[in-house]
Amino acid sequence: MMNGEIACLSEPGLVIVVAEDDNELQGAADILDKNRAPGESGLIIVSQDYAANHPGPIPDWLLERDIAIQPSHHQNLWKTAADALADYRRAVRFTNQASAEGMRYHLEDPDAEPDDRDQFTQARETDYQR
């Protein structure tokens, strides 16, 4: 599954790669580093077997390379990666927006009531109200 550039998902600030088993971790980390700029976050989606075989904290060699790992069912590795990327996109948008809106609320426009929620949240609200 590892074929260099294709085997990663990226967004400014984040690169995600997938490792189907423990043996692929080192290669995945190399691909990740090859595809990210200095200071960008890195995540490896690993098969659930990794979780069973490696309980505890992230290994030092991944820690030193500033790479996080997320276990996933082995049939859903790429879906988990895509979900993580989508979550990250939303988080970036809200992290920036919330700060700006929060500042405006506190400093300049006390009447502002920002109500720009993404579809995910709105769907959950609808679900709750139903």
Add this chain to the structure above:
Amino acid sequence: MPNQVLALHRVSPRCYDLSRVRTGNVRDQLLRSTVIVNALYSEGLIGNGWPLLVYGAGPAGMNAAMLAAERRIDAVVLERTQKLFQTIFLCAWRRVDPTEYDWPHAHWLSGAFPRSGKNIPLSQPYGMTAFTLAAAWRKKWRDFENKMKVPDLVGKVEVLHGVNANNLTLSDTGLGALLSATGPWDATNPARSTRHFGAVLSCIGYGDELVGEEPRNGRWNNYAGPRFWHDNDTVTPNAPLPRTITNVVISGGGDGAMQDFQRLASSQALFGRELYTKLRQLLRETGLDALRSFPNPDQRLRFLSAEETGRRAFSWAPDRYGVPDAMAQWHDAFAGPVDAAVASWPDKVAKAVADKLFRTELLDSKLKIRWVMQDPTPGYAYALNRFLSLVLLALARKCQPSLDITVHNSSSIQTIAPAEAGHECVSAPGCIGKKHVVLIAPRCGHGATAIEEADLIIIRHGLEPRPQLLGGRLPVPEQISPFDLPH
């Protein structure tokens, strides 16, 4: 009149401690750091050339520094590690969700937090992995670094990695205006020098987790369980448990224990808002009015009332006589309606819900869960965690004996000993999946229970108070709702 936000967090002149006042969740740290920086600015303690000194480069510390810099106020951040947001960055197996803290308040899903009659939008309006949140914050910081390259656009934020705030000496300048901080400002150079600041804000967090034996008297054979943020406990979302996990013991009566109970008991390792959403969906599918509306508005109002009363009893008088009673009343206000409702559901319907809500291993009798708590009821916890845990327990009782979940209340773990030849409890990760004998004893001293083959033992006994860098008053022992932040 003194600024109430600053008065709540002040430990000495110009020194403020965000970590001294709990709650510990990420959302509330962000809210607190925002209102503190705004208060420091409005009171004239920072600005006009007086920079801000921040301890800790987590979400609260970096949020404070960037907010100050947005007002063209310089900030210096001291971080003992080499990375930003490191604790939550490394935790991609646990989700954080700001909406779950406020259920059943009407705004709980709104992605905003009401204060002074207005909504403060949350930077994280729904659940995501802790990693995702940290990665987004790192992106924000990278963008901010680019902003700092534009002349006069924002103030300067200087992050000093490896610098230990304990080595700084803080003192009044004698002029009544500035604070001087003297110490080594370079991790590689012990030379001391003095810098001046308008104020210092400590955002170092709340202290180490209690995941082992306290007090340590050797009866646990050095056992320590997985840490909440730091350790992968092998319970993976949307995946079966490892075959080595068949017999789980959870100890603790707060949010950590409740969240892990939900993760272990539910299918897909759901908890909080996601588990609530699934429960509501399953109840709707039954087509029965009593289930479709559960919890109904009256029940939610009762929960809300108990929540407010319980929080305040715990927050404002944590050590006084009567608090255990208040905790029990708080819990009973939830347990009563939940137990009555679930008991009234038709057996077939309850079983159908249970079949989809619980983990397959539990339904197939391949997993046992033992939950130990020292008091008769769980203690301080968010309403949604309490509600969901109670629903799971009530459903398990109704579907017994197929679901093997037992609560040992008014009890504690007496001994933990390795059950496998050659295994020693030298590290928490090394114990996951290994068999242990756990002796659980009730407070009354009669009828101890031995769990012969516990292979995942989770200890959620809260946090050991961390020595406060800024000194001052004793920490508030437990959580105060952010609703109590002065307006």
